[in-house]
Amino acid sequence: MIFGNIDWPLIGEATIDTLLMTGFSLFFTVLIGLPLGVILFLTSRHQMLDNAPVYQVLSFIVNVLRSVPFLILLIVMIPMTRVLAGTSLGVQGAIPPLVASAAPFFARLVENVLRELDPGVSEACRAMGANSRQTVLMALIPEATTGIVAAVIVTAIALVGYSAMSGVIGGGGLGDLALRFGYQRYQTDVMIVTVVILVVMVQLLQVFGDRLVARLNRK
Amino acid sequence: MFLKKIAPALALSVAAVFAATAAHAEKLSVAATPVPHAELLEFVKPTLAKQGVELDIKVFTDYVQPNQQVADGQIDVNFFQHLPYLDSFNKEHKTKLVAVGQVHVEPFGAYSSKIKDIKDLKDGAQVALPNDPSNGARALLLLQKQGLIKLKDPGNILATSRDIVENPKKLKFRELEAATLPRVLPDVDVALINTNYALEAGLNPVKDALFIEGSDSPYANIVVTTEAKRKDPGIKKLVQALNSAEVKQFINDKYKGAIVPAF
Numbered sequence: 001m002i003f004g005n006i007d008w009p010l011i012g013e014a015t016i017d018t019l020l021m022t023g024f025s026l027f028f029t030v031l032i033g034l035p036l037g038v039i040l041f042l043t044s045r046h047q048m049l050d051n052a053p054v055y056q057v058l059s060f061i062v063n064v065l066r067s068v069p070f071l072i073l074l075i076v077m078i079p080m081t082r083v084l085a086g087t088s089l090g091v092q093g094a095i096p097p098l099v100a101s102a103a104p105f106f107a108r109l110v111e112n113v114l115r116e117l118d119p120g121v122s123e124a125c126r127a128m129g130a131n132s133r134q135t136v137l138m139a140l141i142p143e144a145t146t147g148i149v150a151a152v153i154v155t156a157i158a159l160v161g162y163s164a165m166s167g168v169i170g171g172g173g174l175g176d177l178a179l180r181f182g183y184q185r186y187q188t189d190v191m192i193v194t195v196v197i198l199v200v201m202v203q204l205l206q207v208f209g210d211r212l213v214a215r216l217n218r219k
Numbered sequence: 220m221f222l223k224k225i226a227p228a229l230a231l232s233v234a235a236v237f238a239a240t241a242a243h244a245e246k247l248s249v250a251a252t253p254v255p256h257a258e259l260l261e262f263v264k265p266t267l268a269k270q271g272v273e274l275d276i277k278v279f280t281d282y283v284q285p286n287q288q289v290a291d292g293q294i295d296v297n298f299f300q301h302l303p304y305l306d307s308f309n310k311e312h313k314t315k316l317v318a319v320g321q322v323h324v325e326p327f328g329a330y331s332s333k334i335k336d337i338k339d340l341k342d343g344a345q346v347a348l349p350n351d352p353s354n355g356a357r358a359l360l361l362l363q364k365q366g367l368i369k370l371k372d373p374g375n376i377l378a379t380s381r382d383i384v385e386n387p388k389k390l391k392f393r394e395l396e397a398a399t400l401p402r403v404l405p406d407v408d409v410a411l412i413n414t415n416y417a418l419e420a421g422l423n424p425v426k427d428a429l430f431i432e433g434s435d436s437p438y439a440n441i442v443v444t445t446e447a448k449r450k451d452p453g454i455k456k457l458v459q460a461l462n463s464a465e466v467k468q469f470i471n472d473k474y475k476g477a478i479v480p481a482f
Contacts, residue, residue: 007381078402087406089345089393167350169403170393180350180394185379 005187010177015197017172020091021163025098026156033103033155034148036062037110038136044111048122048132062104070162073097074169094171098162106155113147114140146216153209157202164198174198245453248275250285250297255470255478256440259322260298262469263460270460272453283308289444290314296454298322298461301438303353303376315446320458321439323470324481327357328417328428329365330401331409337365337429344408346390349397352377357438358411359383362390365430376437414477425476439481 036058042048043055068076074097078088085092121143125135141148164175174194182191247267251257257278264274277294279285285297286308300308302318309316334340348358356378362368369385370378380392393407400410401420414424424431432438442458444451460466462482470480 010381075399075402082406088403089347089395089406093406167394168396168399170347170350170395176350184350185352185377 003189003193005181005189006193011174011190011193011197014172014174014177014194017091017176018160018163018174018198018201021094021098021166021171021173022156022159024091024095025102025159025163026152028095028099029102029106029155029159030152032099033106034110036103036107038114038140040107040111041114041140042132042136044115048126048135062107065100065104066108068101070097070101071165071168073101074165078169089170091166091171091173093169094163094166094173098159098166101162102155102159105158106151109151109154110144110148113144113151116147117143146213149216150209150213153205153213156205156209160198160202160205244271244273246273246275247296247453247457248277248294249457250277250279250288250294250299252280252282252285252299253278255323255474256298258473259461259466259469263457263463263466266460266463266465267456270456272456274457286312286314286316286443290316292445295448295451296442296444296457298440298442300443301440303437305441305443316443317446317449318441318443319449319454320442320462321434321481322442322461322466323478324432324434324436324439325478326414326424326432326436327354327361327411327438328414328424328431329361329409329411330404330417330422330427331407331429332404333408334429337367337409340367340388340390340408343389343391345393345406347393347395347400347403347407347410348380349400349411349413350394351397352379354397354413355379355394360437361411361430361432374437418477423476431479434479434481436481 040055040058040062043051043058045052045055065073074094077097077100081088081093081096084096087093117140121139122135125139130138163171163173164178166173167176167179174197178191178194181187182194249260251260257276260274260276264276267274279299282300282304285294285299286305288294289297290312296319305316305318308314329337346362349355353376356376359368359370359378359380359382360376363370363373367388367390368383371382371384372378375382380394395403397413398416400412401416401422404410409429412420412422417424417427422428442454442461444454448454467480467482470478
């Protein structure tokens with residue numbers, strides 16, 4: 001039998017683990033990364049809150065987190081993960097390192113999206129007497145929505161990929177299954193099935209994201 | 220000219236000395252990996268010389284050549300592997316090598332930062348295992364020996380957590396990268412850890428392990444030769460020397476629990 005090694009309930013469980021890991025991490029990534037991106041943008045040169053020291057420090061932290069290989073982050077963060085998630089194991093244990101790795105990435109994307117906006121919008125807001133908070137909430141974010149949604153989708157897909165490495169800390173998920181059975185035990189069928197599910201997942205995310213962006217653009 | 224005259228005489232006198240100390244000097248070549256196998260062989264070399272066996276230790280760093288060379292008759296004995304490895308080697312290479320004695324185990328142990336005795340293990344406890352095939356199975360076999368689980372095929376050296384047929388304590392298994400296991404110890408009830416990783420993490424296999432593979436481990440390192448040479452007196456002397464009280468002392472003193480005698 002070609003698919004003799006496949007344990008469908010196990011695959012189902014792994015699929016759910018991957019979805020949980022990606023979903024929760026994405027939520028916290030946006031929660032942390034969006035404000036971080038906005039602050040990065042606002043404190044950069046010639047922007048509303050131009051503040052070189054704040055920008056430099058944040059930018060440095062973002063760069064450091066982005067340059068640490070995810071596998072190392074996963075292990076180095078174990079004590080901190082334990083405090084944040086209660087355990088360093090499993091799906092819960094995978095979320096803090098995933099967020100720590102994806103939030104800076106997402107923040108950079110947000111910063112770039114905001115930078116691409118027409119500076120006229122915020123200038124007009126300022127001219128009408130809006131303070132910087134109002135300008136961000138009423139002009140910048142609404143203007144940048146499509147770009148930010150696209151950034152969320154890019155980040156979500158990156159998270160699906162990163163979650164594959166969570167097997168190191170027993171995070172489970174499809175990538176872990178592909179590695180443990182497909183690679184280490186030469187069960188090619190398991191590898192194929194898990195990879196196909198991952199491809200489908202990423203495709204769905206991208207199609208859904210593209211549709212959403214198109215709809216937002218029409219408005 | 221002087222040399223030409225003296226050389227045979229010298230050779231003769233050396234031979235005479237040898238003949239005096241060892242009436243029937245037998246040469247025995249042994250293939251071994253550097254640590255601890257070659258070190259143990261070096262340790263028994265003088266003893267064997269006294270018994271008339273001259274040991275020629277050939278150090279290898281791969282796991283195929285030592286068996287191949289013994290099978291081809293180039294080397295008499297080897298000492299580097301455990302029985303499960305020999306079995307799979309014999310099967311794959313159609314060789315008929317046999318084990319003639321076992322010496323030590325590089326033991327696999329169970330550690331916990333929550334409980335002091337395995338009897339205190341709660342129902343539904345989390346157990347962390349290595350996620351690679353050979354270590355994962357080794358961990359499961361050790362759990363089976365402790366009576367905590369039962370495997371579909373009790374001797375399967377490639378068993379996975381999917382092969383568990385009885386799990387009365389409803390233990391939950393987490394499969395992780397072998398080297399990560401000591402780091403997640405606080406998050407699980409029990410973790411099964413290779414001794415080298417346990418030592419690196421500052422755990423003491425002798426004092427800290429809840430239970431550990433003993434001398435009856437199927438993963439004991441063995442002395443291997445061909446079927447034809449299994450009754451060879453020199454090989455018998457080698458095995459005897461490796462299983463002596465002195466070697467036991469040497470292992471315990473030098474490796475401090477990282478490896479344990481299996482005799």
